[in-house]
Amino acid sequence: MINLISHSENETKELAKKIAKDLKPGDVIVLTGELGSGKTKFTEGFLSYFNLENELSSPTFNIVNEYDTPNFPIYHFDVYRLEDIDEFYAIGGEEYFSSGICIIEWGEKIEEALPPSYLKISFSRNYENESIRNITIENFGNFPIISV
Numbered sequence: 001m002i003n004l005i006s007h008s009e010n011e012t013k014e015l016a017k018k019i020a021k022d023l024k025p026g027d028v029i030v031l032t033g034e035l036g037s038g039k040t041k042f043t044e045g046f047l048s049y050f051n052l053e054n055e056l057s058s059p060t061f062n063i064v065n066e067y068d069t070p071n072f073p074i075y076h077f078d079v080y081r082l083e084d085i086d087e088f089y090a091i092g093g094e095e096y097f098s099s100g101i102c103i104i105e106w107g108e109k110i111e112e113a114l115p116p117s118y119l120k121i122s123f124s125r126n127y128e129n130e131s132i133r134n135i136t137i138e139n140f141g142n143f144p145i146i147s148v
């Protein structure tokens, strides 16, 4: 487990870029943490590693959005508004896991559908300083330990 502190939105995006460089299709990243904690900003940084920074569309209306790199797709999920896990199965959610890199905001809500190996990144706010986030990175199953 890695614990670190981000002091700004930009630092969170830079962290995401460092993580992005080590990932490959089939990898699943769960982003967890309260509203406004930085999950989408992290995703923006992640996509910018693949030169997709201007294309982030809000998944507010779609549960999942697809972004194409030259070699594989990236699927950005926000499962906050799913009623239950069956809704995730109904959209064929699991089929995305093997086809590209999946980044799943609020992924703990679909925990039982997750593959055995994934990377979980948790964000928490600091109520004394609006720009600080505590970030924890944990690998589950045999997901490789990443360096940041």
Ligand SMILES: Nc1ncnc2c1ncn2[C@@H]1O[C@H](COP(=O)(O)OP(=O)(O)OP(=O)(O)O)[C@@H](O)[C@H]1O
Binding pocket: 006, 007, 008, 009, 010, 011, 012, 033, 034, 035, 036, 037, 038, 039, 040, 041, 042, 105, 130, 131, 132, 133
């Ligand atoms: N260190 C930081 N890292 C990331 N975001 C930060 C940081 N400091 C301040 N912010 C601000 O916090 C907000 C994070 O918003 P973001 O949309 O990424 O949250 P979220 O976790 O995706 O929320 P939601 O659960 O509603 O989707 C942004 O307005 C961003 O500018």
Ligand SMILES: [Mg+2]
Binding pocket: 039, 040, 041, 078, 105
């Ligand atoms: Mg978000």
